[in-house]
Amino acid sequence: MRIVFAGTPDFAVPSLRAAAQRNEVVAVYTQPDRPAGRGRELTPSPVKREALLRGIEVVQPENFKAAVSKAALRALQPDLMIVVAYGLILPQSVLDIPTYGCWNVHASLLPRWRGAAPIQRAIEAGDPESGICLMQMEKGLDTGPVLLSQALEIGANETGGQLHDRLAALGAQVLADGLGLLRAGIRPVPTAQSEDGVTYAHKLDKAEARLDWSQPATVLANKVRAFNPWPMAEAQVAGERLRLHAAVALDETHDATPGSLLRAGREGLDIACGEGVLRIRTLQREGGKAITAADYLNGRPDLRVA
Known part of the structure; x- marks a missing residue:
């Protein structure tokens, strides 16, 4: 088959590899190169890099208007x-071009979790499972009929990054089955x-990563997992702003003010x-790298409380 x-x-790369097996990928469409890194140099997308390695023509329109x-x-x-x-909304006039339409x-x-951030929103909401849907695209936002699907259990301590990688691999598998x-x-x-x-997975906003200690611990633990590796949860802890890489909720009653350090x-x-x-297990100080709570306390012995 001739496939565009x-x-x-990165999420799309395993699916590109699956599409290129036993099919002719005649072109790859991807977003225009964007500035990235400290130097803000124009950087090709992961899908573009994969396509170039495979010698596939790359097309990068701003839109299809x-x-x-x-x-x-x-x-x-x-x-x-x-x-x-892909990152672009395709008009019906584009969806109608291929013989078998467009699959998503x-x-x-x-x-x-229709929308932009289904992986992170599923973890944030405490969902027990996620999965992949191979969908026939139509004009609405993720409203098209489902062709194939496969569920996947979300691990109790699984992060957004870990679930992303597992779903990327599963997506390639489901796509290969459909093809x-x-x-x-x-x-x-x-x-x-x-x-x-029907629920909508709205795009992640960096402002969401600031934790509010007045919320339940279970809610905050889910946010820490969901926002790792981006935008990464952050909070004021013991007088300084920390980024939280790993934390768990303890079912414990107390009468302390939210945000108080109970034990260290x-x-x-x-x-x-x-x-x-x-309970914060792994954290990052400003300008530092991710460290365990034990290593953090080596530099903050004043915080050790029973």
Whole structure:
């Protein structure tokens, strides 16, 4: 099959590799190079780097509003367009170009967590599972019928980064299954999404990472997991701002003011919350690297409290 692939971040790379197996990827669409790093140099996306390694033509339009952009896609005569975290909304006029339309690999069990940040929102909400949906794209935001899906259990201490990597691999697997069916002449049966249970995974905002100690410890522990590795939870602890890499909620009652340091030892820093206690296990001081609570206390012996 002649496939056009559209994707941008690391999450999409395993799916590109799956698409390139036993199919002809005639072009890869990805976001234009963006400034990155301290030098703010223009940097190609992970998908562009993978495409160039494979010798695949790379196309980087700002959008598909111009007629010339649609004409260029039509000239590729694609059987199918595969979209994975591309970052652009595709108009119906683009979705209609490929023979079999456009497939999207989405990192949630639709209709739960439509939108930009389904992986992090699932952890933040305390969901027990996530998964991958291979969806036939339509004009709405992640509203199209589901072709294939597979669930995946979220680990009790799993971070956003860890779940991201597992779902990226699972997405490639589900996509490969769908492509195998299509090559065999079997079109996956589209199943309309339920009208019940629709939730939206809004884009992450760095301001969300500032923890509010008046919230329950379970809520804060989920935020710490969800926002690792970005934007990384941060909070005022013992008079300084720390970034929190790992923490767990303790089901413990207290009458202390939220944000108070209750205990500090090798097991962690125990902070009073609106409900329960948050034990910080791994943290990062400004300008430093991630360290254990025990190592942190070596530099802050004044904080050791029983």
